[in-house]
Amino acid sequence: MDDYNAMSRRAAELVAGExxxxxxxxxxxxxxxxxxxxxxxxxxxxxxxAFDASRLRVFQLDDYVGASADDxxxxxxxxxxxxxxxxxxxxxxxxxxxxxxxxxxRACHEYDAALRAVGGLDLAVLxxxxxxxxxxxxxxxxxxxxxxxxxxxxxxxAAHTRYWGEGIPVPSRAVTCGMANLLAAxxxxxxxxxxxxxxxxxxxxxxxxxxxxxxxxxWRSAGCVIVADAAxxxxxxxVI
Ligand code: PGA
Numbered sequence: 127m128d129d130y131n132a133m134s135r136r137a138a139e140l141v142a143g144e145x146x147x148x149x150x151x152x153x154x155x156x157x158x159x160x161x162x163x164x165x166x167x168x169x170x171x172x173x174x175x176a177f178d179a180s181r182l183r184v185f186q187l188d189d190y191v192g193a194s195a196d197d198x199x200x201x202x203x204x205x206x207x208x209x210x211x212x213x214x215x216x217x218x219x220x221x222x223x224x225x226x227x228x229x230x231x232r233a234c235h236e237y238d239a240a241l242r243a244v245g246g247l248d249l250a251v252l253x254x255x256x257x258x259x260x261x262x263x264x265x266x267x268x269x270x271x272x273x274x275x276x277x278x279x280x281x282x283x284a285a286h287t288r289y290w291g292e293g294i295p296v297p298s299r300a301v302t303c304g305m306a307n308l309l310a311a312x313x314x315x316x317x318x319x320x321x322x323x324x325x326x327x328x329x330x331x332x333x334x335x336x337x338x339x340x341x342x343x344x345w346r347s348a349g350c351v352i353v354a355d356a357a358x359x360x361x362x363x364x365v366i
Contacts, residue, residue: 130319133355134163137251137317138171140353144249144313145177151248152241154187154303154311156261157204158253159288160319165208172213179213185241187252188262189225191275191299199290200225223273225301234273234301241273241303247311250303254318257281258326258339262302267340271304305340309347316344318354327358 141164145151155161172179186202193200202222210220221240227233241247252260257279259265264279278286278300286296308314318327330341331352344350 130163130355130357133317133319133353134161135167137161137164137315137353138167140315140351141168141249141251142171142176144315145179145182148248149178150181150183152183152185152244152246153249153251154185154247154261154308155205155209155251156187156253156317157201157208160253160317161251162208164251164317165212168209169212179215182213182215182219183244184210184215184220185237185247185303186221186223187250188300188302189223190297191225191230191301192297194226195222223301223303225275225299230275230301234275234304238273238304238307241307247307248313250308250311250314252308252314252316252344254316254323254326254330254341255282256285256322256326258330258341260305260308260316260340260344262300263305263308263340265340266337267305267343268337269305269309269343271306273302273304273307275299275301305343309343311347311349313349314344314347314351316341316350316352318352318358320355321357321360323354323358324360327352327354328360 189201195202223237224233264276278298283296290296329339330345335342
């Protein structure tokens with residue numbers, strides 16, 4: 127894609143097509159800077175009647191440990207603002223991944239049981255971390271991992287200061303939908319934008335499959351599509 131807007135539009139069209147084909151799809155969606163344009167375009171397509179969101183089933187991809195739903199920094203609040211509310215998705219359609227529960231292990235276990243009960247993810251829309259993480263599956267990652275809590279790497283904490291603001295401490299732990307669920311999704315759409323993601327995108331696509339680059343496993347999944355802008359792709363633009 128030759129620029130960020132085109133990348134966002136293409137990703138939104140792709141996802142809208144998937145949701146139109148399967149209005150009861152089980153989906154996970156990302157937070158971050160990259161998907162902002164995608165959400166704006168997806169909401170516009172929804173307003174034009176491109177798909178029906180009233181029967182979608184949403185599983186939260188990840189969150190910080192300790193952030194409650196009413197904390198505007200929490201990823202639940204983030205997807206509520208950008209995705210759930212604009213598409214009219216009711217809370218009954220959403221399975222949260224509760225980083226604010228006292229018993230995180232149980233929260234993860236219940237989440238995986240709920241996801242198993244609906245047959246797993248049909249669609250995972252994902253960003254690509256600067257360190258190759260997918261969701262909060264930080265390197266080194268285990269492709270068989272269940273939903274779990276994890277310490278955030280120094281690199282991820284540094285990257286996330288732009289979400290929290292200078293001087294505000296970023297939580298040091300997070301919960302994430304496990305790699306096993308993401309790899310088993312029938313379709314994964316990975317959004318990548320900006321020159322600062324070029325090196326890690328190259329490692330995802332051309333490097334060896336490696337625990338150090340969790341996204342490298344994803345790329346070997348039959349359902350994986352990358353939608354990248356030219357700055358990230360660094361080659362002729364396109365959907366990969
Ligand atoms: P970003 O985050 O879109 O803000 O770069 C990507 C990610 O960490 O998944």
